[in-house]
Amino acid sequence: MIRSVTVYCSSSNRAPDPYFNEAEALGRGLAERKIGMVFGGGHVGLMGCAADAVMRCGGQVRGVIPRFLEEREVAHYGLTELRVVETMHERKMLLTGWADAFVILPGGFGTLDEFLEILTWKHLGHHEKPIILLNVDGFWDQLLQFFERIAKEKMVGESYRAFYDVCDSAEEALALIDRHNASV
Numbered sequence: 761m762i763r764s765v766t767v768y769c770s771s772s773n774r775a776p777d778p779y780f781n782e783a784e785a786l787g788r789g790l791a792e793r794k795i796g797m798v799f800g801g802g803h804v805g806l807m808g809c810a811a812d813a814v815m816r817c818g819g820q821v822r823g824v825i826p827r828f829l830e831e832r833e834v835a836h837y838g839l840t841e842l843r844v845v846e847t848m849h850e851r852k853m854l855l856t857g858w859a860d861a862f863v864i865l866p867g868g869f870g871t872l873d874e875f876l877e878i879l880t881w882k883h884l885g886h887h888e889k890p891i892i893l894l895n896v897d898g899f900w901d902q903l904l905q906f907f908e909r910i911a912k913e914k915m916v917g918e919s920y921r922a923f924y925d926v927c928d929s930a931e932e933a934l935a936l937i938d939r940h941n942a943s944v
Contacts, residue, residue: 761860761941761944762795762860762861762890762937762940762941763795763796763860764795764796764797764798764822764858764859764860764861765790765795765796765797765798765859765860765861765862765863765937766797766798766799766855766856766858766859766861766862766863767783767786767797767798767799767807767810767862767863767864767865768799768800768855768862768863768864768865768867768870768871768874768875769783769799769805769806769807769810769864769865769866769867769871770805770806770807770865770866770867770868770871771800771802771804771805771806771807771808771867771868771870772804772805772806772868773804773805775805775806775866776897778896778897779806779865779866779896779897779899780806780809782865782894782896782929782930783806783807783809783810783813783865783930784809784810784812784813785813785929785930785931786810786813786863786865786894786930786933786934787809787810787811787812787813787814787817787819788813788814788816788817789930789931789933789934790814790819790934791813791814791815791816791817791818791819792817793934793937793938794819795819795937796814796819796820796821796822796840797810797811797814797819797820797821797822798821798822798823798824798854798855798858798859799811799821799822799823799824799855800823800824800825800851800855800870801823801824801825801829801835801836801839801842801843801844801851802823802825802829802834802835802836803834803835803836803837803838804834806865806866806867808834808836810865811823811836811839812838815838815839815840820840821836821839821840821841822839822840822841822842822843822858823835823836823839823841823842823843824842824843824845824850824851824854824855824858825842825843825844825845825851826844826845826846826847826848826850826851827844827845827846830844852874852877855874856878856881856887859889860889861889861890861891861892861937861940862875862878862889862890862891862892863892863894863933864891864892864893864894864900865894865896866894866896866899866900872903875891875893878891879891879923879924882923882924883916883920883923890925890936890937890940891923891924891925892924892925892926892927892933892936892937893924893925893926893927894927894928894929894930894933895926895927895928896928896929900926904926907920
């Protein structure tokens with residue numbers, strides 16, 4: 761049963777509006793379903809937008825931020841819980857451990873790192889949690905093409921496609937979560 765979703769996404773306030781729209785829709789949808797959101801703890805960018813949407817709709821949000829990023833990412837102190845940790849490793853472990861599923865919105869190097877790490881962990885059998893890649897406006901298309909290449913060149917097995925789902929909107933991501941919860 762998915763009761764808590766870790767959301768990985770950009771901390772940039774300059775991301776295109778459609779990304780913010782989907783982040784807000786995802787946050788609202790999680791709150792409406794009484795599914796908690798877990799995220800990197802920043803008040804800025806898509807992450808702040810999604811967290812604010814959950815909070816405005818009466819939902820629960822847990823943030824995890826390393827002390828060295830607390831000021832840079834403008835830590836979000838209006839959450840249900842904000843955990844300040846010492847290292848990025850501690851942050852990643854909590855973000856993974858507190859999640860029943862993962863949703864990845866557009867983002868930069870940090871988001872890419874987090875996505876590849878949980879994807880690798882699933883590949884290695886470290887977890888079986890659903891991973892949903894929210895491909896707003898084709899943001900992840902080139903990465904998905906690269907995955908095809910590494911499979912074609914036998915760097916990974918063809919089964920990698922079963923490790924995650926790709927959708928184009930928050931509505932589709934929430935429908936995947938609903939289907940998962942209905943099947944449990």
